[in-house]
Amino acid sequence: MKAIVCEQIEQLKYTEVEEPIVGKGEALVRIQRIGICGTDLHAFKGNQPFFSYPRVLGHELAGYVEELGDGVTDVAIGDLVSVVPYMHCGKCIACRNGKTNCCTDMKVLGVHIDGGMVERISLPVSHLIKAVGLTLDQAAMLEPLSIGAHAVRRSELHAGETALVIGSGPIGLGVMKMAKQLGANVIAMDINEERLAFCKEWAGVDYTVNALQLPKEKIAELTNGEFPTVVFDATGNARSMTDAFSLIAHGGKLVYVGLVKADIAFHDPDFHKRELTLMGSRNATMEDFDTVRSALMTGSIDIERYITHRVSFEEMVDHFESWLKPESKVIKAMVSL
Known part of the structure; x- marks a missing residue:
């Protein structure tokens, strides 16, 4: 074999x-x-x-x-x-x-x-x-999309909240798609304009931000200076994961979906001042697989373009x-x- x-x-x-x-x-x-x-x-x-x-x-x-x-x-x-x-x-x-x-x-x-x-x-x-009821392609994609579903479920994101998703790779795209399915307002951030366009077309995000073009100022403008209540970092990049702390609303959450082989540090007084919550999101559970399977069955996730x-x-x-x-x-x- x-x-x-x-x-x-x-x-x-x-x-x-x-x-x-x-x-x-x-x-x-x-x-x-x-x-x-x-x-x-x-x-x-x-x-x-x-x-x-x-x-x-x-x-x-x-x-x-x-x-x-x-x-x-x-x-x-x-x-x-x-x-x-x-x-x-x-x-x-x-x-x-x-x-x-x-x-x-x-x-x-x-x-x-x-x-x-x-x-x-x-x-x-x-x-x-x-x-x-699924195709072979859909069945194979249950797992990566379930990682995004798990991150969204773990964050306790609600309809009407604003979420920032940093990183538009396959996992980040899954986070965006599942957050939109929940009814959240979603901002996608990346350094690649083609990928950001795909986030709009495929995941239906509300706004896109280029991480190389004054991202903090742009995100502040999009949220009336309040910043997103949930930030997902799906980059696996230590610099991005560190900088993400500055993009969260007071009382908000930062969810690390990506994994990096490094240490991450943050400024503790600022962390406490805003009473932030830092979360790791690993893999997925059967509940998340069921969520994605249901979405695939309804045709709301376009696997062919993914x-x-x-x-x-x-x-x-x-x-x-x-x-x-x-x-x-x-x-x-x-x-x-």
Whole structure:
């Protein structure tokens, strides 16, 4: 069986691996779609925390069930499924409190353990979602969009509030889309004017701000000097994440959706003066997957335009590094098997 392995920094290769064994409570899934995530790109460049080499990448997955292990009744052979790639323990304090997304012993496919850049993979049925009524592309995109849904839900954003989303990559776009679905007023901020135009067209944001052109003054103008009550930073950039503190309303919240391999510092008196709330948002839960699945079923999320680049499994290694270049204009790359 073929797999794609990240052997070390900036080195991907095809290799033969053993066929997976289907255990009790598991199902064998023939992978048909693999979305390329920032996590994969950062791992390739050596910038991904919690990562070790060699590793089979890939956690945005969809495919068809081919074989069932003992005791499996929740899915049937032939079912199209989406994968929840966060393998939680179910026993720790986070899991017991329903926060399986930040399990103390989290094993994410393609990060801590080998992922789905393979022809077939055996997975616990508890981590498969039947994608009835969805396309293969939609099923594969449940996971990245659920990260945005989780961040919005965690922020407790309400209709009518103003939210600023910094970063218009695939995760930031998902945050914008889910915030608009809630009825919030959304400002998108980025350094790329083409991306900002896409935020308006695809996510339906209300305003855009270029981060290189006096962003604080512009955001103050758009909010009558009050600033957004919720700011989401989806950049994974330490400078952006630090500067975001100055863009929040008194009593507001800053949600870090992006992850950076660095320390972040802030000025404590100003933090206290405005009684700010700083939050991390990691992964997603089944509730978030259900939210996105419902939105996809209604057709309110345009997956075809979200996916900008497509290649076959056999071509992926040749194209992968090019997706890191700004001139490639990748929003979401999709691999087909």
